[in-house]
Amino acid sequence: MTDPNSVENGISGGLFLSGVVQGRDLSVRLPYEPPPALAALPAPTPAFTGRGDELCRLMDLFASQAPGAPTVVVGGLPGSGKTECVLEAAHQAIARGWFAGGALFADVSRLHGSALLGGFLRAVGVPAYRLPPSGAERSALYARILTELARNGSPLLIVLDNVTNPEQLAGLVPETSPATTVVTTPVHLGDQGTHRMVLRPLAAADATLLLHRALTMADPADTRVLDHPEDAARVAELCDGLPLALRTAAALLAESPRRPLASLAADLADPRTRLDELAHPDHDVRSRLAASHTRLDPAQAELLRLIALSDEPETLTSTLAALTAEPLEIVQERLTALLHLVEPGTAPDSWHVPGFVRLYVRGLPQPE
Ligand SMILES: Nc1ncnc2c1ncn2[C@@H]1O[C@H](COP(=O)(O)OP(=O)(O)OP(=O)(O)O)[C@@H](O)[C@H]1O
Ligand SMILES: [Mg+2]
Structure with a gap:
């Protein structure tokens, strides 16, 4: 059977002389070879x-x-x-x-x-x-x-x-x-x-390993994670398993080769200043959260604010509908559009905001 992709070229009324083709009517169809x-x-x-x-x-x-x-x-x-x-x-x-x-x-x-x-x-x-x-x-x-x-x-x-x-x-x-x-x-x-x-967030062991890999990428002789696994695990936990936060933490550590992991863990411990600590010219958690937040329309931003500011670990859709005085279906629809920043809670029809998003929203100027 003939290969449907094969190409047959022909010369009529001409000569083929060791690499030189002479002819009156030449038609050559090459197989299509795109550059990768x-x-x-x-x-x-x-x-x-x-x-x-x-x-x-x-x-x-x-x-x-x-x-x-x-x-x-x-x-x-x-x-x-x-x-x-x-x-x-x-x-x-x-x-x-x-x-x-x-x-x-x-x-x-x-x-x-x-x-x-x-x-x-x-x-x-x-x-x-x-x-x-x-x-x-x-x-x-x-x-x-x-x-x-x-x-x-x-x-x-x-x-x-x-x-x-x-x-x-x-x-x-x-x-x-x-x-x-x-x-x-x-x-x-x-x-x-x-x-x-x-x-989802990286598993704890992967998050700690990521810190190690990022540190040894900067300096193969950096053994801080291996030497102090508990401090490394604490930093990884405070970074919520978020790769960007972990890379920022690693970049800060790489810049200060003598800084103990425990010192960074201590600086990240206060949730109110954690985002300020996780700032680096190459990686900045706050600016990426800000970019995401600016895309929200005012109604979505308000729902996110209400969930993030709630003292409850999870907020019900019905509570949000009551607080915003909006119909339940509309609130439900807006929450679905927010699924990149909020997560469904464990109880039916409930929501919570993951760690860094919560910190970011809580740090924004709040309406009077
Ligand atoms: N699994 C991983 N292991 C090591 N580094 C990672 C991993 N995932 C992401 N990173 C690093 O974390 C940082 C953030 O990752 P990335 O830019 O892919 O996130 P993103 O979800 O695409 O962010 P954005 O929402 O801003 O587009 C980058 O520096 C990236 O190299
Ligand atoms: Mg991206």
Whole structure:
């Protein structure tokens, strides 16, 4: 049987002389060979730790032979490691040879729409002068190329980082194209995607190991975590298992090689000043929380404030409805849209705000 992807070229009315082709009518159709788009994928951190379950799940989805390619949406608190986890999975999958076409990566908060499609088309080998002008045409060409690549055994992995609005996915996740897509989102994207996962805090042992890896990344001779495991566990606990807070703690320690872990643990102990302590030019927990908070509309911000300021560990939806004088269904809807910053409590219809979000909201100027 003839391979449907093979290419047969012919010469008529001409000569083939050791590498020189002479002819009147020559037509040559080369197989489509895009340059691997891998160069666009940022490198993963060498300090990567934990997330075993999430990586397994992503690998299973990447490997799945189910018809239609998956679109996985990864959510979680600011700094929970969404981007890092997806990058790690993407690199692992490519190292296994699963995406022979490579991976396309875009931070959708910086580039989107037609400009982003243009960048992706360029990355898969479309020359600038062949880029169609309109977004719709670019999207159609993109879908055709993805289909062609998958048919040729060179599927692509597409990583879309920081998607805040389902509209940003328009044209980038073609319904008919068999390209695996991973989306990270700093908000709650509802039922977008064929699969969804939310990153929770790292387990205590992973959080401590992350501190060790980040410290030895800065100085391989740094043995503070190994020498003082209990102090390290205390720092990890005060960082709430949040990767961004752990990396900030590690960056502060790396800057002061003589500083004992116990000293940092003592400085982080007071919840009122913990966010001030966790500030570093390269990693700043407060500014990421602030970026997330500014995206909220006033009604969402008010619900978050009420839950964060409550002295109860969990707040009922009905209590929030009474406090805001809003119908229960509307409050429920707003809480669902807040699922990247609040978590369902243990009691039915109850909510709580995880540690750092609570500290951040409590530290904001409160209305009279
Ligand atoms: N599992 C991990 N092991 C080691 N470092 C990690 C891990 N996860 C995240 N980090 C580091 O923690 C910091 C925050 O991670 P990342 O930027 O991926 O979080 P994010 O959830 O994407 O944040 P944002 O909501 O702001 O987009 C980065 O410096 C990242 O390298
Ligand atoms: Mg991110």
